[in-house]
Amino acid sequence: VAVPEGSDFPLENLPYGVADDGHVVVAIGDHALDLAALAAVDAYDGDGDGPDVPGDVWTSGSLNAFMGLGPDAWAATRRRITGVLTGAPEPAALRPRHGLRLRLPFEVADYVDFYASQHHAANMGRILRPDSPSLPPAWRHLPIGYHGRSASIVVSGEAIPRPRGLVPGDDGVPRRIPTRRLDVEVEVGFVVGVGSTRGTTIATGAAHDHVFGAVLVNDWSARDVQAFEYVPLGPFLGKSFATSISPWVVPLAALAPYWVAGPVQDPEPARYLASPEPRSLDLHLELALNGQVVSRTNARELYWSMHQQLAHCTANGAPSRTGDLFASGAVSGADPGSFGSLMELTWGGRRPLTLPDGTTRTFLADGDTATISGWCGGGGRPRVGFGSVAGTITPAPVYERTSTPETGVEVRSYPPDQTGGE
Amino acid sequence: VAVPEGSDFPLENLPYGVADDGHVVVAIGDHALDLAALAAVDAYDGDGDGPDVPGDVWTSGSLNAFMGLGPDAWAATRRRITGVLTGAPEPAALRPRHGLRLRLPFEVADYVDFYASQHHAANMGRILRPDSPSLPPAWRHLPIGYHGRSASIVVSGEAIPRPRGLVPGDDGVPRRIPTRRLDVEVEVGFVVGVGSTRGTTIATGAAHDHVFGAVLVNDWSARDVQAFEYVPLGPFLGKSFATSISPWVVPLAALAPYWVAGPVQDPEPARYLASPEPRSLDLHLELALNGQVVSRTNARELYWSMHQQLAHCTANGAPSRTGDLFASGAVSGADPGSFGSLMELTWGGRRPLTLPDGTTRTFLADGDTATISGWCGGGGRPRVGFGSVAGTITPAPVYERTSTPETGVEVRSYPPDQTGGE
Numbered sequence: 001v002a003v004p005e006g007s008d009f010p011l012e013n014l015p016y017g018v019a020d021d022g023h024v025v026v027a028i029g030d031h032a033l034d035l036a037a038l039a040a041v042d043a044y045d046g047d048g049d050g051p052d053v054p055g056d057v058w059t060s061g062s063l064n065a066f067m068g069l070g071p072d073a074w075a076a077t078r079r080r081i082t083g084v085l086t087g088a089p090e091p092a093a094l095r096p097r098h099g100l101r102l103r104l105p106f107e108v109a110d111y112v113d114f115y116a117s118q119h120h121a122a123n124m125g126r127i128l129r130p131d132s133p134s135l136p137p138a139w140r141h142l143p144i145g146y147h148g149r150s151a152s153i154v155v156s157g158e159a160i161p162r163p164r165g166l167v168p169g170d171d172g173v174p175r176r177i178p179t180r181r182l183d184v185e186v187e188v189g190f191v192v193g194v195g196s197t198r199g200t201t202i203a204t205g206a207a208h209d210h211v212f213g214a215v216l217v218n219d220w221s222a223r224d225v226q227a228f229e230y231v232p233l234g235p236f237l238g239k240s241f242a243t244s245i246s247p248w249v250v251p252l253a254a255l256a257p258y259w260v261a262g263p264v265q266d267p268e269p270a271r272y273l274a275s276p277e278p279r280s281l282d283l284h285l286e287l288a289l290n291g292q293v294v295s296r297t298n299a300r301e302l303y304w305s306m307h308q309q310l311a312h313c314t315a316n317g318a319p320s321r322t323g324d325l326f327a328s329g330a331v332s333g334a335d336p337g338s339f340g341s342l343m344e345l346t347w348g349g350r351r352p353l354t355l356p357d358g359t360t361r362t363f364l365a366d367g368d369t370a371t372i373s374g375w376c377g378g379g380g381r382p383r384v385g386f387g388s389v390a391g392t393i394t395p396a397p398v399y400e401r402t403s404t405p406e407t408g409v410e411v412r413s414y415p416p417d418q419t420g421g422e
Numbered sequence: 423v424a425v426p427e428g429s430d431f432p433l434e435n436l437p438y439g440v441a442d443d444g445h446v447v448v449a450i451g452d453h454a455l456d457l458a459a460l461a462a463v464d465a466y467d468g469d470g471d472g473p474d475v476p477g478d479v480w481t482s483g484s485l486n487a488f489m490g491l492g493p494d495a496w497a498a499t500r501r502r503i504t505g506v507l508t509g510a511p512e513p514a515a516l517r518p519r520h521g522l523r524l525r526l527p528f529e530v531a532d533y534v535d536f537y538a539s540q541h542h543a544a545n546m547g548r549i550l551r552p553d554s555p556s557l558p559p560a561w562r563h564l565p566i567g568y569h570g571r572s573a574s575i576v577v578s579g580e581a582i583p584r585p586r587g588l589v590p591g592d593d594g595v596p597r598r599i600p601t602r603r604l605d606v607e608v609e610v611g612f613v614v615g616v617g618s619t620r621g622t623t624i625a626t627g628a629a630h631d632h633v634f635g636a637v638l639v640n641d642w643s644a645r646d647v648q649a650f651e652y653v654p655l656g657p658f659l660g661k662s663f664a665t666s667i668s669p670w671v672v673p674l675a676a677l678a679p680y681w682v683a684g685p686v687q688d689p690e691p692a693r694y695l696a697s698p699e700p701r702s703l704d705l706h707l708e709l710a711l712n713g714q715v716v717s718r719t720n721a722r723e724l725y726w727s728m729h730q731q732l733a734h735c736t737a738n739g740a741p742s743r744t745g746d747l748f749a750s751g752a753v754s755g756a757d758p759g760s761f762g763s764l765m766e767l768t769w770g771g772r773r774p775l776t777l778p779d780g781t782t783r784t785f786l787a788d789g790d791t792a793t794i795s796g797w798c799g800g801g802g803r804p805r806v807g808f809g810s811v812a813g814t815i816t817p818a819p820v821y822e823r824t825s826t827p828e829t830g831v832e833v834r835s836y837p838p839d840q841t842g843g844e
Contacts, residue, residue, distance in 0.1 A: 110571050110572055137653065138651050138653070144658070146569070146656050149569055151742065152620065161739055166563060166692060176692050198574065198576070229566065231559065233566055233656040233657065240740040316647070316659040319573045
């Protein structure tokens with residue numbers, strides 16, 4: 001199978017997705033290999049090279065069944081796919097990626113969002129809490145995180161309606177308005193394949209036996225809503241309206257060559273957070289607004305690693321499950337051009353960005369498309385790309401006060417010109 | 423079917439549970455009616471009295487399939503069960519409740535825990551943040567809440583291993599130790615039957631079309647772990663190790679006679695939080711340690727109602743799903759004998775409780791059993807009881823540093839006498 005120069009999806013990558021017919025597919029260059037069709041046509045399962053994968057895994061509509069089979073099945077499947085793609089003849093199960101519609105690739109069990117970038121956490125502290133130390137007291141001791149809303153995770157391409165929320169006006173009175181500070185967070189997320197039972201922990205050194213792969217994440221945020229609500233229990237409606245992920249899950253096996261030493265951790269973390277090295281993923285990340293790049297950063301900047309995040313999540317004996325998603329929080333570098341949110345790029349909205357097309361932005365406008373791209377390698381090494389995660393902001397919904405008998409959902413009316421005062 | 427005097431489960435109640443064989447059962451007095459057996463023996467589905475319920479709903483191992491059918495199916499099923507239990511002969515599908523093992527009654531989709539009791543929130547503020555106003559700035563304007571870990575929700579009776587977590591020592595250095603401040607929270611939780619799609623909202627007045635029923639909740643909390651980690655993203659490992667719920671889900675239909683006027687809300691909430699009245703559930707709650715009652719409170723004390731919690735949760739267009747659990751947060755009254763947590767009952771651990779057996783407690787000791795009971799009515803009105811949710815604290819696990827090939831879970835060794843310093 002020919003792979004165009006510079007493709008995100010060479011033979012070294014082989015990320016998994018789910019097509020709109022529920023079939024599991026693997027990206028290769030400009031094509032996608034349909035594993036369901038492959039299994040049907042060439043007795044894919046029965047070659048003795050590793051554990052068998054039941055055929056219905058490939059038509060189940062999500063990656064969860066496959067991810068739950070564990071590292072031996074993942075490795076065997078990767079070997080088989082590589083064999084099919086490098087052998088002759090070209091497999092009949094290939095279809096063009098152009099026009100292929102991809103679903104949310106897995107059913108999300110629990111979703112945890114961390115705050116793992118030191119530059120991001122310190123920037124947010126300086127912007128929001130200028131009279132306090134820039135990092136929260138516990139920040140260097142543990143990877144701070146919170147649980148997000150699993151139901152709100154959507155695949156790249158889904159529209160993002162501007163959410164409404166309670167925001168204090170100039171008179172101090174909170175009113176329900178469409179957010180005026182709609183932001184992105186450029187993140188990388190890891191997906192659990194093999195979970196752990198309640199009462200057990202996952203050591204940092206065992207993370208690779210549990211984590212199936214990685215995706216790009218855009219943790220959309222309504223900063224004004226979040227600012228009003230978050231004390232003392234953390235973000236809620238300011239985050240829960242939508243989180244977008246990329247449709248291709250890049251397996252850890254493809255990322256193996258790209259781990260690098262992480263930032264020095266000082267003070268030395270508690271023993272349960274001691275991590276194998278290298279622990280940081282050298283993953284280039286780019287944020288574009290309407291196709292114009294506004295930030296270039298790298299996941300290697302993250303202070304707390306994938307291994308440490310997963311170990312922390314389970315350090316109290318909390319169970320993990322197939323489909324758990326744990327995301328990094330916004331990835332920011334030291335340089336202003338490498339910040340992972342508009343909050344930081346515009347320093348709390350005080351320094352508007354001027355885009356190459358001459359328009360300016362503090363936060364997202366209706367109609368804006370935010371796109372995060374990511375890739376490892378390049379520059380002479382194989383490019384293992386994540387593709388992208390994109391979303392377009394649509395105007396805040398105008399609800400009508402009606403009740404549909406089928407769902408019982410009563411929705412309320414907002415005349416389009418009356419966006420305040422609810 | 424004879425129902426003993428004072429039973430939690432008279433004909434007016436008919437709560438649903440799931441037996442260990444996966445069958446849906448309904449409690450009646452000292453018995454449980456097996457709906458799977460009932461459907462099989464008397465063509466339960468086909469009487470034309472409301473929507474048919476597919477028979478496999480009753481053997482599906484959870485209430486989700488039934489809850490997702492919606493209010494008409496819930497009402498028709500309730501009529502049928504009432505008919506069977508009041509008719510002759512006594513149905514063959516009855517089994518004694520004694521010895522019946524019950525599963526987690528539903529698969530939890532997203533779990534949100536609120537902070538809806540004014541007395542609880544103010545007490546926590548006074549204890550933990552004595553130099554700040556007792557209520558957080560937004561508290562009277564919206565029901566503050568956060569997402570918890572769905573995977574950690576367990577049914578009454580499951581053991582609660584004492585979790586470990588990072589806690590600063592007297593020298594200020596955080597060490598991973600078994601929590602020393604293991605607490606309960608006496609809560610009521612509501613379960614979503616019919617969800618809502620992303621971009622729509624559920625009005626307060628429509629809550630009854632979406633909520634299937636209610637359970638008792640014990641939101642176990644490690645206060646020392648929580649205190650260190652919670653700024654600025656809220657509770658995480660201090661809560662995520664376990665949350666227990668009662669095995670019987672009391673349907674809203676059974677609770678209908680017990681709604682009462684709620685506390686006056688001042689300032690008047692935003693319009694989307696305006697609630698139909700009566701909005702508060704007159705639900706008596708009791709907390710017992712090792713069988714000795716230490717607190718008596720009532721869910722009618724809650725400032726923010728079920729309707730307001732659900733409306734708030736979806737006010738930004740966040741979707742909801744069958745199996746969503748939203749809990750109240752600890753229910754505390756004004757009187758010290760009506761506080762819903764040990765944190766409040768012992769005022770931050772500074773005033774130990776003396777139990778009737780002469781022992782004292784600040785927080786939970788290994789071996790302690792905490793039991794929350796709840797009921798509506800009594801005193802001449804039908805008693806619609808929730809049964810109870812109980813859990814026994816077991817010592818912090820002693821992990822060994824081993825790796826099991828099957829799961830890849832590496833766990834670490836703590837000599838039993840060396841509980842500090844990880």
